[in-house]
């Protein structure tokens with residue numbers, strides 16, 4: 001990893017490599033991937049699936065890490081929560097990162113529990129100055145502990161808070177600048193939230209500075225007519241591809257991966273989706 005440099009008293013975010021197009025590592029594909037070593041730039045592994053488990057999952061990830069770059073994506077850091085940061089969790093995460101030479105660590109802009117209870121949901125936050133201060137402070141502590149700039153993903157959401165005084169995209173940009181962290185821009189999440197809360201997704205995408213974007217997520221979702229649920233199933237829809245194309249045209253090539261978590265098809269179906277992203281990146 002490239003060293004963090006100091007400028008005007010603040011640390012600036014380290015630069016992360018463009019790994020090209022990647023895929024999420026999913027259990028049904030383990031054997032296929034290790035048996036065939038498909039041409040793909042990198043894999044994203046869900047941190048919690050490998051932190052505590054020895055045995056086969058850990059072995060598979062270590063094998064994979066010898067052949068591909070790996071990044072770690074978590075769902076339990078609860079960066080927006082009010083419980084104290086869980087340093088036991090962070091210690092295990094850091095150790096796993098070292099073992100598989102994780103290129104970076106990401107988690108979501110959310111809270112996942114309170115008073116020690118994990119809801120296993122990525123719950124949304126109000127966007128205002130008080131929450132911003134809280135989240136920025138915690139990101140800085142975590143980045144310090146992990147010795148690398150943390151990467152934070154925009155959530156998909158279904159409710160908004162009356163206490164919010166700023167848009168999610170303004171919050172994300174301000175948070176990234178103040179905490180000096182990277183962003184994982186999930187274009188599908190932007191689309192899902194824009195549908196659910198009636199805003200223009202292009203306004204959101206256009207507001208995110210290129211230099212903060214470390215990674216991009218694409219995924220399918222389920223449209224129920226009145227609302228969209230971020231189910232990570234099915235193909236990426238045309239509107240999301242269009243937003244992605246517009247984004248890449250503006251910011252240049254960025255590490256991109258496709259998430260497919262429900263009704264997981266054969267590896268080659270997911271790979272074909274990644275190839276579409278590869279085409280977009282190739283023309284950037």
Ligand SMILES: [Fe+2]
Pocket residue numbers: 153186189217259
């Ligand atoms: Fe995502």
